[in-house]
Amino acid sequence: MNFLAPWYLPALATVLTVPPLVLLYFLKLKRQELPISSTLLWKRAVEDLQVNAPFQRLKSNLLLFLQLLLLLLAILAIAEPTWSGPRDWKKSVVLILDQSASMAVEEGARQTRLDLAKEQARQAINDLASNQKAMVIGFSNRARVLQTFTNDKNALHRAVERIEQTDAVGRLTEAMNLAEVYAMPTGEEAATETEVSDAQYIVFTDGRLPDTADITVQRGTMDIVRIGNRRDNVGIVNLDVRRNYEKPELLSVLVRVRNFGYDPASRDISLLVDDQLRSVQAIPLLAPLADRELLTRMPLSGLPPEGNEVSIAFELPLATAARIEVRLSGTDALPIDDRAYAIVPPPRAMNILLVTPGNYYLRRLVPAMPVANCTICSPEEYEEASDDKLIENGRCLYDVVIIDGHSTERLPAGNYLFFAGAPLIEGVRIGPGIEGQPFLDWDETHPVLRHVSVPAINVFSWLDIKLPNQAIPLIEGPEGPVLAVLRQERNQYLICAFGLFDSTRTYLNTDWVLNEGFVVFVYNALRYLAGATSAGQIEPVRPGEPFTVAARPEAASVRILRPDGEYDQATASPTGLATYGRTNKVGIYSIATGIAGEDARAVNLLDEQESFIAPNKDFHIATGSVTATGSLDRSRRPLWPYLLMTFGLVLLLEWIIYNKRVFV
Amino acid sequence: MTTRYNELLDPEFMNRLERLDIVSRKIYFGRMKGERRSKRKGQSVEFADYRNYVSGDDLRFLDWNIYARLERLFIKLFFEEEDLHVSILVDASASMRYGNPDKALYARRIAAAVSYIGLINYNRVSVTAYSDRYGPELVGFRGRHMIHQVLDFLANLDSAGAGNMAAACRRYAIRHPQKGVVLLLSDFLDKGGYETGLRYLVGRNYDLYAVQLLAPEEIEPKLAGDLQLRDIEDNDLAEITVTRALLNRYKQNLNAYCLALRDFCARRGVTYLFTPTTVPFNQLVLTYLRQRGLLK
Numbered sequence: 001m002n003f004l005a006p007w008y009l010p011a012l013a014t015v016l017t018v019p020p021l022v023l024l025y026f027l028k029l030k031r032q033e034l035p036i037s038s039t040l041l042w043k044r045a046v047e048d049l050q051v052n053a054p055f056q057r058l059k060s061n062l063l064l065f066l067q068l069l070l071l072l073l074a075i076l077a078i079a080e081p082t083w084s085g086p087r088d089w090k091k092s093v094v095l096i097l098d099q100s101a102s103m104a105v106e107e108g109a110r111q112t113r114l115d116l117a118k119e120q121a122r123q124a125i126n127d128l129a130s131n132q133k134a135m136v137i138g139f140s141n142r143a144r145v146l147q148t149f150t151n152d153k154n155a156l157h158r159a160v161e162r163i164e165q166t167d168a169v170g171r172l173t174e175a176m177n178l179a180e181v182y183a184m185p186t187g188e189e190a191a192t193e194t195e196v197s198d199a200q201y202i203v204f205t206d207g208r209l210p211d212t213a214d215i216t217v218q219r220g221t222m223d224i225v226r227i228g229n230r231r232d233n234v235g236i237v238n239l240d241v242r243r244n245y246e247k248p249e250l251l252s253v254l255v256r257v258r259n260f261g262y263d264p265a266s267r268d269i270s271l272l273v274d275d276q277l278r279s280v281q282a283i284p285l286l287a288p289l290a291d292r293e294l295l296t297r298m299p300l301s302g303l304p305p306e307g308n309e310v311s312i313a314f315e316l317p318l319a320t321a322a323r324i325e326v327r328l329s330g331t332d333a334l335p336i337d338d339r340a341y342a343i344v345p346p347p348r349a350m351n352i353l354l355v356t357p358g359n360y361y362l363r364r365l366v367p368a369m370p371v372a373n374c375t376i377c378s379p380e381e382y383e384e385a386s387d388d389k390l391i392e393n394g395r396c397l398y399d400v401v402i403i404d405g406h407s408t409e410r411l412p413a414g415n416y417l418f419f420a421g422a423p424l425i426e427g428v429r430i431g432p433g434i435e436g437q438p439f440l441d442w443d444e445t446h447p448v449l450r451h452v453s454v455p456a457i458n459v460f461s462w463l464d465i466k467l468p469n470q471a472i473p474l475i476e477g478p479e480g481p482v483l484a485v486l487r488q489e490r491n492q493y494l495i496c497a498f499g500l501f502d503s504t505r506t507y508l509n510t511d512w513v514l515n516e517g518f519v520v521f522v523y524n525a526l527r528y529l530a531g532a533t534s535a536g537q538i539e540p541v542r543p544g545e546p547f548t549v550a551a552r553p554e555a556a557s558v559r560i561l562r563p564d565g566e567y568d569q570a571t572a573s574p575t576g577l578a579t580y581g582r583t584n585k586v587g588i589y590s591i592a593t594g595i596a597g598e599d600a601r602a603v604n605l606l607d608e609q610e611s612f613i614a615p616n617k618d619f620h621i622a623t624g625s626v627t628a629t630g631s632l633d634r635s636r637r638p639l640w641p642y643l644l645m646t647f648g649l650v651l652l653l654e655w656i657i658y659n660k661r662v663f664v
Numbered sequence: 665m666t667t668r669y670n671e672l673l674d675p676e677f678m679n680r681l682e683r684l685d686i687v688s689r690k691i692y693f694g695r696m697k698g699e700r701r702s703k704r705k706g707q708s709v710e711f712a713d714y715r716n717y718v719s720g721d722d723l724r725f726l727d728w729n730i731y732a733r734l735e736r737l738f739i740k741l742f743f744e745e746e747d748l749h750v751s752i753l754v755d756a757s758a759s760m761r762y763g764n765p766d767k768a769l770y771a772r773r774i775a776a777a778v779s780y781i782g783l784i785n786y787n788r789v790s791v792t793a794y795s796d797r798y799g800p801e802l803v804g805f806r807g808r809h810m811i812h813q814v815l816d817f818l819a820n821l822d823s824a825g826a827g828n829m830a831a832a833c834r835r836y837a838i839r840h841p842q843k844g845v846v847l848l849l850s851d852f853l854d855k856g857g858y859e860t861g862l863r864y865l866v867g868r869n870y871d872l873y874a875v876q877l878l879a880p881e882e883i884e885p886k887l888a889g890d891l892q893l894r895d896i897e898d899n900d901l902a903e904i905t906v907t908r909a910l911l912n913r914y915k916q917n918l919n920a921y922c923l924a925l926r927d928f929c930a931r932r933g934v935t936y937l938f939t940p941t942t943v944p945f946n947q948l949v950l951t952y953l954r955q956r957g958l959l960k
Binding site for chain 2: 031032033034035036037038039040041042043044045046048049
């Protein structure tokens with residue numbers, strides 16, 4: 001029970017009314033004087049009553065007690081008491097629980113935020129009326145419906161219990177989309193219901209969701225139940241492992257650590273190679289991100305305050321494959337971002353096949369890249385070459401094949417970079433050339449375009465290439481992609497729709513080749529396509545996202561050892577690829593492939609939004625702003641009508657007793 | 665306070681009283697010749713007994729017929745007829761003023777009626793009032809013609825002061841050794857108690873009648889609320905909050921008080937009569953007092 005009125009109001013009323021009432025009873029009653037013949041018998045009667053009734057004094061004060069009770073009821077009503085009852089939710093309630101990494105924060109009493117969220121969800125389920133139905137969705141980077149709409153509370157409770165903690169990042173959009181789809185009335189309901197009922201979306205989250213701005217709530221209302229209170233966290237937000245360009249046996253490990261709390265933090269960082277401690281560095285005192293209150297209201301954007309993050313570099317000789325682990329010392333609210341892992345393959349220079357009818361720039365540039373061997377041939381030679389010159393163990397002999405001004409169907413499993421051409425595979429169509437169009441959009445964050453200034457590129461014409469849906473466009477023109485990545489089965493293509501020369505191969509088609517951006521692009525492209533072969537590490541996987549590995553030839557499945565010591569099986573496809581998706585926990589997933597560098601995958605959180613664990617109080621969604629409440633918002637129902645009713649009854653009782661005493 | 669005679673006795677009622685006489689259950693010596701048989705043997709016409717002649721007896725009362733037959737001298741004895749002493753003790757304390765009709769008027773009317781009956785039957789009538797002090801007193805009136813003086817006395821009788829029955833009865837017993845009928849009219853609500861006073865009267869061997877008068881307000885109090893009751897005799901205060909229980913308790917006490925008085929009287933040969941002032945006066949005198957044997 002809560003009181004709406006300030007505390008001093010009922011206190012003042014008590015002081016002003018109760019003592020005077022009691023005082024009135026202590027004061028001698030002004031009695032009406034009445035002469036009688038003799039007080040002899042009256043006095044005797046009064047004495048008799050007092051002797052015979054031990055509770056007579058109490059009885060005579062019953063009116064005082066009743067009047068005190070009346071006063072207390074009135075004072076209580078002045079204090080405006082309320083009791084929190086179940087809220088008047090809509091008929092359809094969608095319970096959406098965050099199971100992302102930041103929900104693993106322990107909030108004391110060995111309860112994580114997910115435990116607290118489940119508790120609140122259970123309370124919400126208990127508060128459901130019999131005519132209400134609910135569904136349960138758990139989400140991290142993916143949303144999963146654990147229970148469709150039902151009014152079976154046991155089923156809903158079981159669904160809530162099934163929600164497991166993941167180390168994945170939180171993305172609400174998919175969960176909301178799912179919820180809205182489920183909340184839409186089905187055809188039968190829509191036909192029978194005269195009024196379309198809205199849904200109530202209750203999201204239990206700590207609120208660090210980077211995609212809330214994309215969320216629209218079309219029909220229904222959204223409530224955010226903010227879970228958690230802790231804000232102290234220091235985490236590894238980036239891990240970059242590279243081999244030295246000149247000396248590949250030298251490994252550089254770059255770790256970025258950031259303080260997300262409100263107190264300065266001091267930590268040590270350790271480097272372990274194959275579980276052996278190799279180096280420890282002390283991190284200088286990390287400045288707090290913001291003060292305690294501001295943390296819950298600020299978005300994580302812009303440059304960090306000075307001294308808030310630090311980059312630590314390790315350099316060590318490593319001539320073999322290895323599993324790298326970096327660890328932060330100390331404890332904080334979120335332990336999973338205190339460790340990061342990397343799988344480092346053995347140093348090996350790339351083998352490149354350049355297929356070109358004659359391209360001066362590529363012929364000069366590619367061999368200058370950190371490659372072991374660069375073979376150059378014409379398209380005709382490529383098409384006519386025997387399989388043993390191109391294929392080994394079912395895979396292409398070369399790490400990257402660069403095909404310039406040529407489209408081909410001869411594509412053994414491998415990595416390809418096309419200029420003014422495309423793989424002739426299903427779903428790819430090459431149309432007529434497009435001239436004089438600007439680039440409309442590009443993704444500068446993609447590794448291929450890192451440090452490449454796309455606006456500085458001028459291209460005269462490019463091919464209108466239609467790619468399958470799974471292609472990732474990196475540069476988009478008005479008609480379609482100009483630069484795109486396409487993964488298909490065991491092949492990986494980077495398709496550039498324009499060539500360096502025009503169709504007559506007389507004039508330059510782009511001035512890109514004349515500036516340093518092109519050199520960076522080719523370097524990025526080779527690194528990207530060759531993957532871990534040339535880079536320092538195998539591309540790490542985000543928690544919750546799948547990875548694909550090549551199985552042993554003729555093997556039906558791949559055995560995977562999870563970080564928690566359990567084994568999983570991933571079925572291999574006919575093409576020899578196995579996709580594994582249960583990467584919910586951070587750590588190293590060992591894969592029995594037998595191929596060095598392919599025998600493990602590192603799953604790292606490395607997400608600033610998840611490491612920023614301070615609960616978010618302000619939510620902004622596309623259709624407005626939602627305030628996050630600390631607990632399940634139960635409606636406040638006023639108690640004063642009941643008090644008034646009781647007041648009336650007590651008043652009636654008092655009246656009856658008074659009259660019974662007086663009129664005999 | 666002057667009360668008109670008619671209020672005490674109206675002529676019509678006086679006519680009805682003419683037929684009544686006061687009865688004494690005991691035979692007393694009288695002081696003067698009267699119409700009532702005395703314990704003393706005297707000179708009336710009614711033969712009572714014989715006794716042996718002793719020298720000195722009046723020879724006129726010798727029964728010569730018996731002497732002729734038995735040759736022995738016997739003296740004839742005759743009943744003596746003397747007057748009866750009728751005393752009326754009236755409580756004139758302030759408490760008698762209470763009630764509607766008030767007890768004082770009611771008591772004075774009884775006193776007037778009994779006095780009238782006594783006077784017309786040649787009894788010696790005394791009327792004594794008392795409160796906290798003894799008196800005033802009207803002593804030894806005889807004859808019909810004295811009724812006016814008696815009525816005048818009663819009409820001017822004032823009820824004031826606290827009652828002190830014990831002192832009044834003691835004084836009365838000392839001053840009135842003459843035996844006779846004593847009618848005590850009071851509410852008997854005396855804080856000093858009625859026992860002592862009655863014992864004094866009983867001790868004198870009077871033919872005692874105790875008439876207790878209570879007003880209807882005393883029998884069935886119509887009270888409500890928080891009251892301060894003031895005793896009109898001694899200004900004693902009693903604070904009460906009227907409840908059903910209190911009223912019940914009061915009635916029980918009153919009943920017990922009256923029963924105790926009745927028992928006290930019964931054990932000592934005192935005739936007790938309880939009457940509320942709501943009982944019509946005529947009915948009381950003509951019916952109840954006759955039933956109790958005071959009048960015939």
